[in-house]
Amino acid sequence: MRLLFRFLRAYPRQSLIVLVALVLAGLVEGVSMTALLPMLSSVVESGGALEMKTDGKAAYLLKALEWAGLPLTLGVLIVVLVVGTVLRSGLVLVAKKYVGYTIAQVATDLRLQLLDALLKAKWNFYLGLPLGTLANAMSTEPNRASMAYFHGTNMLAAAIQAFAYVAVAMTVSWTATLAYLGGAVAVLAILQFFVRMAKKAGKRQTRVLKALLRQLTDCLQSVKPLKAMGREELADRVIATETRRLNKALQKDVLSKEALKAVQGPAFLGLVSGGFYVGYVLWHMPTAEVMVLLILLSRVLSAMGRMQRMHQNMVSCESAYWSLLGTIEEARRAVEPTGGERRPTLSRGIALEEVHFAYEHRPVLQGLSLSIPAGELTALIGFSGAGKTTVVDLVTGLLRPQSGRILIDGVDLLEIDLHAWRRLIGYVPQENLLLHDTILTNVTFGDPGLTAADAEWALKAAGAWEFVSRLPEGMQTVVGERGARLSGGQRQRIMIARALAHRPKLLILDEATSALDPETQRAICRTLQDLKQAYALTILAISHQPSIVEIADRIYQLEKGKARLLEAPKAVAALG
Numbered sequence: 001m002r003l004l005f006r007f008l009r010a011y012p013r014q015s016l017i018v019l020v021a022l023v024l025a026g027l028v029e030g031v032s033m034t035a036l037l038p039m040l041s042s043v044v045e046s047g048g049a050l051e052m053k054t055d056g057k058a059a060y061l062l063k064a065l066e067w068a069g070l071p072l073t074l075g076v077l078i079v080v081l082v083v084g085t086v087l088r089s090g091l092v093l094v095a096k097k098y099v100g101y102t103i104a105q106v107a108t109d110l111r112l113q114l115l116d117a118l119l120k121a122k123w124n125f126y127l128g129l130p131l132g133t134l135a136n137a138m139s140t141e142p143n144r145a146s147m148a149y150f151h152g153t154n155m156l157a158a159a160i161q162a163f164a165y166v167a168v169a170m171t172v173s174w175t176a177t178l179a180y181l182g183g184a185v186a187v188l189a190i191l192q193f194f195v196r197m198a199k200k201a202g203k204r205q206t207r208v209l210k211a212l213l214r215q216l217t218d219c220l221q222s223v224k225p226l227k228a229m230g231r232e233e234l235a236d237r238v239i240a241t242e243t244r245r246l247n248k249a250l251q252k253d254v255l256s257k258e259a260l261k262a263v264q265g266p267a268f269l270g271l272v273s274g275g276f277y278v279g280y281v282l283w284h285m286p287t288a289e290v291m292v293l294l295i296l297l298s299r300v301l302s303a304m305g306r307m308q309r310m311h312q313n314m315v316s317c318e319s320a321y322w323s324l325l326g327t328i329e330e331a332r333r334a335v336e337p338t339g340g341e342r343r344p345t346l347s348r349g350i351a352l353e354e355v356h357f358a359y360e361h362r363p364v365l366q367g368l369s370l371s372i373p374a375g376e377l378t379a380l381i382g383f384s385g386a387g388k389t390t391v392v393d394l395v396t397g398l399l400r401p402q403s404g405r406i407l408i409d410g411v412d413l414l415e416i417d418l419h420a421w422r423r424l425i426g427y428v429p430q431e432n433l434l435l436h437d438t439i440l441t442n443v444t445f446g447d448p449g450l451t452a453a454d455a456e457w458a459l460k461a462a463g464a465w466e467f468v469s470r471l472p473e474g475m476q477t478v479v480g481e482r483g484a485r486l487s488g489g490q491r492q493r494i495m496i497a498r499a500l501a502h503r504p505k506l507l508i509l510d511e512a513t514s515a516l517d518p519e520t521q522r523a524i525c526r527t528l529q530d531l532k533q534a535y536a537l538t539i540l541a542i543s544h545q546p547s548i549v550e551i552a553d554r555i556y557q558l559e560k561g562k563a564r565l566l567e568a569p570k571a572v573a574a575l576g
């Protein structure tokens with residue numbers, strides 16, 4: 001119910017239209033149904049003489065017809081019944097149309113909210129969140145959550161309809177209606193067991209789907225080593241286990257729904273028969289009244305039954321909504337500060353002063369100081385795990401030091417507009433992060449501000465143009481999943497081209513040439529020197545390659561959380 005109120009608050013206009021249309025449909029149906037009693041009375045009680053008594057029970061309609069100057073004939077009542085039914089169907093259609101639009105809107109809004117929260121979240125947030133959880137939050141959860149809205153509004157529709165029928169039935173016999181309602185509520189209360197069962201199965205589905213997508217993305221990312229080492233069955237085992245769990249949850253979900261439907265039928269039939277017996281045999285009610293009451297009350301039951309089934313469908317989907325909302329809120333709590341207002345420049349250089357940084361109380365940098373002069377190439381070397389990538393993440397503002405300062409042209413990074421600072425950076429990460437798209441899109445990242453000529457320039461600068469121009473489709477070649485159709489060195493050169501395409505002021509290379517042969521490395525180094533001179537490019541390179549270290553203007557070795565300035569020969573010697 002909390003979910004339904006949330007939806008009604010989030011989509012007030014659409015929900016109001018839906019509710020008004022449904023209430024009107026209920027009213028129209030109720031009014032048209034009152035035509036039944038005089039019809040039946042005239043046939044049953046007057047022996048087919050078609051007498052309409054305006055003083056009988058539920059005779060408001062007849063009075064209204066009389067007032068409107070219409071003849072009280074069977075034909076008019078049939079027309080009222082037919083027009084009422086058609087009008088009701090039209091109104092229900094209007095309501096359903098808005099429900100349909102709103103379902104699509106709910107799913108779209110949830111996806112956009114998630115995307116917005118994710119893109120604004122701190123880097124640290126991503127480190128703790130499995131990719132599969134995000135994939136699930138983006139794909140399956142919004143659909144299930146929006147279906148909860150669909151079932152919720154259908155539940156309301158059924159409730160309104162039930163209410164309209166009850167109101168009409170009350171005008172025929174309020175005692176019989178109340179007695180009957182009591183029986184119906186008792187039956188529904190017993191059947192709530194199946195609703196709880198569906199809720200549990202829905203929660204389980206949400207949990208298992210999350211785990212399944214997490215396992216699936218992990219396994220797909222490692223499919224090559226798994227296949228190469230003949231260990232596919234390991235992935236198969238993990239994913240198959242989750243799939244079986246999902247299967248069980250789905251079985252329970254379907255079972256609870258079918259069981260509810262199956263039990264509702266006979267239970268309601270029992271109520272209707274019992275009602276007939278009590279009304280006709282025990283209470284000696286007139287035949288026409290009993291018949292109309294039975295028609296009305298069986299409609300009440302059918303609406304109440306639908307209401308319970310819709311409630312069941314809603315609760316089976318609702319856990320997806322809460323899970324998705326949890327992810328959105330978690331991402332919002334991890335929002336990245338946008339930094340200060342100052343526009344960044346890079347004419348003098350970057351300095352790290354007495355920087356301390358720890359990952360969850362595990363110190364990595366302990367009073368590190370270093371400077372990266374503008375227009376120069378600064379190399380960072382050090383053993384694996386010394387903290388080189390951490391330094392880069394601090395410079396890009398992805399991480400913040402626990403103490404110490406990062407200065408850009410003497411201004412604290414905290415005072416600088418972080419987004420504008422990052423727009424000045426070209427970054428080549430350690431991991432292979434190519435998109436399953438063309439080389440052109442991989443270089444421009446789909447940025448409409450970059451042209452094919454920019455991409456060609458960047459590919460040439462990265463030493464990639466030679467192999468790209470020889471490909472039959474050139475820059476339009478699709479590189480495959482994470483660039484699987486290219487060699488490791490070719491992938492690295494495309495990533496370097498991507499980092500250069502928007503002509504950054506600071507180029508960061510994190511082991512960016514490790515997969516290249518010495519000749520290509522030297523070619524890239526020559527390009528870096530040219531770029532440095534031609535565009536006053538500042539370069540920060542993490543490298544174990546002597547070729548980069550040889551051309552570096554400054555080399556720092558990271559050790560025990562601190563940076564030590566080295567002479568070039570010493571640095572080359574340190575690399576072994």
Ligand SMILES: Nc1ncnc2c1ncn2[C@@H]1O[C@H](COP(=O)(O)OP(=O)(O)OP(=O)(O)O)[C@@H](O)[C@H]1O
Binds near residue numbers: 127360430
């Ligand atoms: N997100 C993280 N959470 C916890 N610890 C981390 C995290 N990232 C890195 N570390 C730890 O911090 C230390 C420094 O990591 P970092 O990646 O900066 O080292 P590195 O010098 O770049 O290593 P490599 O040369 O192997 O890439 C390592 O001990 C690593 O285990």
